[in-house]
Amino acid sequence: MIEVEGLTKVYGGSHGARALDGVTFTVPEKSIFGFLGPNGAGKTTTIRILATVLQPTEGTIRIDGHDLGEDPLAVKENLGLMPDEVLFYPTLTGLQQLLYYASFYGIRRADARKRGKELLEQFGLGDEMAKKVKAYSHGMKKRLALAQCLLHDPHVLIMDEPANGLDPGGMRYFRDLIRWLNGQGKTIFLSSHMLYEVEQLCERVGIIDHGHIVAVDTIADLSARLTAGAPTVLRVSAAGVTDDGIRAVAAIPGVTNVERTPLGVDVTAKAGSDVSGEVSRALVMAGAALRELKAEQRSLEDLFLALTKGGGA
Amino acid sequence: MRAPEFFRGMRQVAVQELLVNLKSLRLIIMALVSALVIVGGAYGFSGLGSGGGFPGGLPPVVVWPHAAYNATGSHVAVVWVSDPFGGPQAGRTVDLEALGPNGTVPLAKIATDGNGFVRHDVGGTDVIAATVTVGSFQTGTTISFPPQPQNFTYDIIQGDLDRDGSDDEMAIHVVNVSGDVVPAQIAVNGTSVGSTDAHGYLQFDLPRGDSIVNVTVAGETQTFPATVRGGSGGPTFASGPDTVLIIIAALSGFIVSLFGVVLSFDAVSKERVQGTMDLLLSRPASRSGILLGKFLGAFAAVALPVTLVNLAGIGVIAAVSGKSPTGSFAAAFLGLSLLLIATYVLLQLSLSTIAKTSGTAILFGVLAWLLFNLLYPIITFVIGAALFANDPAGYFHFSLVSGLGSPTQVYFLLIGLAAPQSLAGSGGTAVDPILPEAAAVAWIVLLLLLALWTFHKRGPE
Numbered sequence: 124m125i126e127v128e129g130l131t132k133v134y135g136g137s138h139g140a141r142a143l144d145g146v147t148f149t150v151p152e153k154s155i156f157g158f159l160g161p162n163g164a165g166k167t168t169t170i171r172i173l174a175t176v177l178q179p180t181e182g183t184i185r186i187d188g189h190d191l192g193e194d195p196l197a198v199k200e201n202l203g204l205m206p207d208e209v210l211f212y213p214t215l216t217g218l219q220q221l222l223y224y225a226s227f228y229g230i231r232r233a234d235a236r237k238r239g240k241e242l243l244e245q246f247g248l249g250d251e252m253a254k255k256v257k258a259y260s261h262g263m264k265k266r267l268a269l270a271q272c273l274l275h276d277p278h279v280l281i282m283d284e285p286a287n288g289l290d291p292g293g294m295r296y297f298r299d300l301i302r303w304l305n306g307q308g309k310t311i312f313l314s315s316h317m318l319y320e321v322e323q324l325c326e327r328v329g330i331i332d333h334g335h336i337v338a339v340d341t342i343a344d345l346s347a348r349l350t351a352g353a354p355t356v357l358r359v360s361a362a363g364v365t366d367d368g369i370r371a372v373a374a375i376p377g378v379t380n381v382e383r384t385p386l387g388v389d390v391t392a393k394a395g396s397d398v399s400g401e402v403s404r405a406l407v408m409a410g411a412a413l414r415e416l417k418a419e420q421r422s423l424e425d426l427f428l429a430l431t432k433g434g435g436a
Numbered sequence: 437m438r439a440p441e442f443f444r445g446m447r448q449v450a451v452q453e454l455l456v457n458l459k460s461l462r463l464i465i466m467a468l469v470s471a472l473v474i475v476g477g478a479y480g481f482s483g484l485g486s487g488g489g490f491p492g493g494l495p496p497v498v499v500w501p502h503a504a505y506n507a508t509g510s511h512v513a514v515v516w517v518s519d520p521f522g523g524p525q526a527g528r529t530v531d532l533e534a535l536g537p538n539g540t541v542p543l544a545k546i547a548t549d550g551n552g553f554v555r556h557d558v559g560g561t562d563v564i565a566a567t568v569t570v571g572s573f574q575t576g577t578t579i580s581f582p583p584q585p586q587n588f589t590y591d592i593i594q595g596d597l598d599r600d601g602s603d604d605e606m607a608i609h610v611v612n613v614s615g616d617v618v619p620a621q622i623a624v625n626g627t628s629v630g631s632t633d634a635h636g637y638l639q640f641d642l643p644r645g646d647s648i649v650n651v652t653v654a655g656e657t658q659t660f661p662a663t664v665r666g667g668s669g670g671p672t673f674a675s676g677p678d679t680v681l682i683i684i685a686a687l688s689g690f691i692v693s694l695f696g697v698v699l700s701f702d703a704v705s706k707e708r709v710q711g712t713m714d715l716l717l718s719r720p721a722s723r724s725g726i727l728l729g730k731f732l733g734a735f736a737a738v739a740l741p742v743t744l745v746n747l748a749g750i751g752v753i754a755a756v757s758g759k760s761p762t763g764s765f766a767a768a769f770l771g772l773s774l775l776l777i778a779t780y781v782l783l784q785l786s787l788s789t790i791a792k793t794s795g796t797a798i799l800f801g802v803l804a805w806l807l808f809n810l811l812y813p814i815i816t817f818v819i820g821a822a823l824f825a826n827d828p829a830g831y832f833h834f835s836l837v838s839g840l841g842s843p844t845q846v847y848f849l850l851i852g853l854a855a856p857q858s859l860a861g862s863g864g865t866a867v868d869p870i871l872p873e874a875a876a877v878a879w880i881v882l883l884l885l886l887a888l889w890t891f892h893k894r895g896p897e
């Protein structure tokens with residue numbers, strides 16, 4: 124479980140930029156938490172603080188009950204960090220990096236070697252583990268980063284845009300891995316720009332903008348909250364829509380706007396009104412060949428854009 | 437923070453830092469440079485003062501001739517062959533020739549016995565030439581038989597037998613009229629300096645200027661004068677191993693501090709620049725542990741080659757001049773080098789933590805080195821010269837105190853203090869050792885605290 128309260132970070136002295144301002148959220152035990160926000164919103168800053176890399180200016184953080192300020196070593200013992208930029212000691216081999224990192228957890232060298240090799244093989248780096256990291260591709264470094272993150276079997280995983288830069292196969296593998304790790308009881312905190320990924324993986328998300336948390340909730344509740352009061356949009360795919368048909372649709376009670384699209388028409392109706400039956404009947408009667416009619420889903424993307432006012436820092 | 441937490445991660449970081457550094461090109465380059473300067477300097481400066489192509493200007497063998505007589509009054513040529521320090525040379529061939537009005541007549545070639553002696557009855561011959569050849573070195577001497585035999589005879593050599601750079605040692609060899617070893621008491625200006633050993637040899641010191649040496653055997657005393665030239669406090673010679681070591685230590689001060697800078701200037705900034713700092717800081721290690729590990733690793737990586745090079749330098753001095761520098765001074769040199777490395781590595785760790793890029797880190801490192809090794813000495817010299825233009829004592833005191841402001845100068849002061857007394861330059865002995873020693877400790881503590889503090893404040897940002 125991760126509890127963050129009133130987290131504030133000011134970079135570069137007291138007059139520096141306020142990257143985080145009173146950030147508060149909770150990540151329940153054994154859940155996958157998605158952390159979203161436009162560029163420069165403060166995701167990486169939050170993650171570096173959670174991973175005990177940066178010291179917060181203000182605020183308290185408890186990870187699995189340990190206060191980060193008071194007992195950072197206890198937190199570090201059980202934490203795996205996947206940084207946004209995957210950078211390693213260029214002159215060490217993949218396996219050597221893992222052995223170095225393992226030494227901090229008091230893992231016996233023979234055990235570390237065994238576990239390191241297993242992980243590298245599991246992540247498709249079996250042939251690369253004896254190569255120096257400077258010869259690794261971005262994706263290979265990403266996999267190595269995953270290995271170092273899981274090396275000591277931590278209970279809490281903190282990942283900054285972990286899927287970024289993976290090939291489609293890697294992406295699917297990663298998604299399955301995260302689900303599996305979660306099934307093993309791990310608490311996972313990940314930031315991402317890939318909303319589809321987040322939708323697929325996370326029950327809960329937090330959205331941050333300009334250093335402020337703008338929403339923390341389950342995706343379902345967030346959608347419900349956003350759709351409430353918002354007009355319904357029907358996307359109609361049809362051939363031979365005549366002007367008469369358009370007029371007929373516009374005359375249906377509750378419909379506020381009708382618009383031609385390359386595929387057919389978009390119909391906007393008042394919130395809460397279900398006009399799909401009337402719309403299809405009116406169009407067919409006006410001689411159109413109806414192919415498909417569906418109510419637009421509010422995707423996480425829309426949520427995101429709505430909450431962060433179009434994105435961009 | 438509890439003690440184990442304070443040091444948490446230190447060992448791991450230190451081992452890693454050491455291994456990475458030991459494999460780095462810059463370490464190899466710096467090790468070669470210091471080997472060149474230290475070992476080369478040791479060789480060059482040791483060789484400078486030695487004359488005659490012999491280590492330290494001393495011959496490999498010394499031939500001690502004596503005129504002795506056997507019971508029948510026949511002349512016996514007695515030749516003792518030893519090294520300059522009284523070690524008998526057995527098995528050396530002594531070539532004896534008679535010198536007469538008709539030129540030289542070969543008499544015999546005889547090997548010295550186990551005690552280094554040749555005793556040969558030459559009948560009535562009055563003048564004998566004795567020659568010993570060792571490799572390309574040949575030394576010869578003559579023995580004349582006076583009509584009035586002495587009860588004992590002596591031979592002396594005078595030179596720089598202890599390699600301290602001045603010819604103020606004398607060695608004497610005494611045998612009785614039969615050519616046998618007898619104990620002889622030696623006194624310089626009326627003060628006993630010892631008696632000859634089982635081979636008849638004794639080495640002793642002479643004071644500067646003129647002296648009278650008494651040789652007493654069985655109550656009978658013979659007397660001769662001796663002189664040591666060279667004014668007191670005059671320049672010492674490079675041939676003395678301790679003197680060479682002082683020169684080497686001075687050179688080493690610059691090289692070693694530069695070595696420390698070159699190896700540790702980016703110890704922290706590199707982690708940040710290459711982006712490995714975040715992962716390191718997320719490990720169960722305390723910031724103090726990481727910093728101390730960086731320090732120990734970089735320190736060991738410099739200390740290892742420097743100590744090897746220093747030992748080699750001392751070895752070369754000993755080999756070339758034939759005598760080792762004073763043990764305590766050599767040990768102090770080794771230890772003070774380590775102290776100097778520690779100060780510069782600590783200084784670099786702080787600078788490296790502040791530096792945002794490798795370029796700034798290099799700049800900071802070079803500037804700090806220039807400051808302490810060049811700028812600071814020049815500035816304090818100029819200020820001192822201006823303030824104490826007519827007050828040498830005041831200037832001396834000022835330069836001592838201002839020297840404490842640079843770790844390199846503290847090192848130089850401590851080297852001067854550790855040097856054997858007779859070698860300490862003018863006034864060197866007047867320094868209270870407490871001051872530079874305290875300054876050395878203060879530098880280390882101060883820089884350590886500074887490094888810990890900067891790293892704690894600015895580690896990853």
Ligand SMILES: Nc1ncnc2c1ncn2[C@@H]1O[C@H](COP(=O)(O)OP(=O)(O)OP(=O)(O)O)[C@@H](O)[C@H]1O
Nearest residue numbers: 134140142160161162163164165166167168169897
């Ligand atoms: N080391 C730093 N020093 C000063 N300011 C920083 C530093 N790192 C980040 N910032 C600032 O803090 C703010 C938040 O940056 P952060 O990297 O946390 O954003 P992010 O949400 O991770 O963005 P992205 O999606 O681009 O990764 C930005 O305004 C950024 O300029």
Ligand SMILES: [Mg+2]
Nearest residue numbers: 166167168207
């Ligand atoms: Mg980021």
